[in-house]
Amino acid sequence: MKAAQYKEKGKLEIVQLPIPNAGKNQLRIKVKACGICHTDIFVGLQALHNPLPIVPGHEVIGVVDQIGEGSTKHKIGDLVGVGWFGGNACHQCSECRNGDLVLCSKSQVCGLSYNGGYAEYMVAPEDAFAVVPKNYDPKLAACLGCAGVTTFNGIRNLNIPVGSLVAVSGIGGLGHLAVQYCNKMGYEVVALSTSMEKEKLSKQLGAHHYIDTSTATWKEDLAKLGSVKLIVATAPSVNVATELQYCTGRGGKLLILAPMTEPIPVNSINLIANRSIHSSSSGDNFDVEDTYNFSKLHNVVPMIQTYKLEEAPKALAEINKARFRGVIVFDQ
Numbered sequence: 001m002k003a004a005q006y007k008e009k010g011k012l013e014i015v016q017l018p019i020p021n022a023g024k025n026q027l028r029i030k031v032k033a034c035g036i037c038h039t040d041i042f043v044g045l046q047a048l049h050n051p052l053p054i055v056p057g058h059e060v061i062g063v064v065d066q067i068g069e070g071s072t073k074h075k076i077g078d079l080v081g082v083g084w085f086g087g088n089a090c091h092q093c094s095e096c097r098n099g100d101l102v103l104c105s106k107s108q109v110c111g112l113s114y115n116g117g118y119a120e121y122m123v124a125p126e127d128a129f130a131v132v133p134k135n136y137d138p139k140l141a142a143c144l145g146c147a148g149v150t151t152f153n154g155i156r157n158l159n160i161p162v163g164s165l166v167a168v169s170g171i172g173g174l175g176h177l178a179v180q181y182c183n184k185m186g187y188e189v190v191a192l193s194t195s196m197e198k199e200k201l202s203k204q205l206g207a208h209h210y211i212d213t214s215t216a217t218w219k220e221d222l223a224k225l226g227s228v229k230l231i232v233a234t235a236p237s238v239n240v241a242t243e244l245q246y247c248t249g250r251g252g253k254l255l256i257l258a259p260m261t262e263p264i265p266v267n268s269i270n271l272i273a274n275r276s277i278h279s280s281s282s283g284d285n286f287d288v289e290d291t292y293n294f295s296k297l298h299n300v301v302p303m304i305q306t307y308k309l310e311e312a313p314k315a316l317a318e319i320n321k322a323r324f325r326g327v328i329v330f331d332q
C-alpha cells in the first residue's frame with residue numbers, strides 16, 4: 001500500500017508498505033480521508049517521544065475491511081473514524097473510572113503510538129473507533145477527530161449556560177469551528193480577530209458580533225457587549241492569551257485550545273473573581289462520535305483544503321499558510 005511515512009526525523013516520504021493485518025481486538029480500515037494536524041509535524045520531529053519510522057495521521061475516516069479476533073463492535077463495511085484518542089485505555093485507573101479515557105496513561109495516540117491515517121490502510125485497537133453517521137462526507141468528518149472534538153468538547157465541558165455571551169479569539173483552523181459550535185449551542189457569539197478581514201466570514205459562520213482587536217478600544221468594545229462568560233482562545237499567541245485573561249467577566253472562563261511553547265503569565269488577583277483558565281484534552285472515541293453527530297445534525301461545516309496522499313509532504317510544509325484545515329482524500 002501507499003503511505004506517507006517519517007523514516008527519519010522531520011522527513012515525510014511517500015513509501016510502499018505491506019498492508020497491515022488486524023490483530024486481536026483490532027480493526028483494519030480502508031482509509032477514505034485523513035486530516036492534517038499541526039501535531040503531525042511534532043510527530044516527525046519526535047517531540048512527543050514517539051518511535052520512528054511512523055506513519056502520522058490522527059484524524060482518520062475509513063471503512064472497516066478486516067476484523068481482528070475478539071473484535072465485535074463493528075462489521076465489514078461500517079464507516080468509522082479514529083481521532084487523537086487511539087484506544088487501549090485500561091478501564092481500571094482513576095481517570096478511566098471517571099470516564100476520562102483520553103487521560104488514561106495506557107491509552108495510545110493514533111499516528112503517534114502506532115501507524116496512522118496517511119496510508120491507504122490502517123489498523124487500530126477496536127476501542128479507538130467512533131461510528132460516523134450515515135452519508136456523512138469523510139472529508140468533512142475527518143478533521144473532527146482532533147480539531148473538532150478538541151473544540152466541541154472543550155466548550156461543552158465548561159457548562160456555560162445557554163444564552164451567555166461568549167467570544168472566540170482567532171478565526172482559523174479551530175476558531176472557525178468554535179464560532180459555529182458556540183452559535184449552535186445557543187450562545188451569543190463575538191468573533192475577535194486582528195483585522196476587519198474576517199468579519200464577513202465570521203458572521204456567515206454564526207458570529208453575532210465582530211471586533212477587530214487591532215484597534216485601541218477593542219477591550220472596551222467587548223466589555224460594552226456585556227459580561228463575557230467564556231472566551232475560546234484558538235490562536236497560538238502568548239500575548240493574546242495573556243490579554244484575554246482580563247477580558248472575561250466575573251466568573252468567566254478562558255479556554256485555551258492552541259498549544260503554546262512558551263508559558264503564559266497569569267495574574268492570580270484577576271482570578272480571585274472566580275475567573276478560571278482551562279484547556280481541552282480532545283476526547284475519547286465517544287466524544288468523537290458526539291462531535292460527528294452534533295456537527296452533521298447542526299450543519300457545522302469544517303472549511304477544508306483537500307490534498308492527495310502524494311501531496312502530504314507539501315501539505316505539511318504549507319500548514320501555516322493553509323486556509324483552515326488540510327485533508328488528505330483517498331480514491332473513493
Ligand SMILES: [Zn+2]
Pocket residue numbers: 037038039058084146147
Ligand atoms: Zn491533532
Ligand SMILES: [Zn+2]
Pocket residue numbers: 089090091092093094095096097104105106
Ligand atoms: Zn486507564
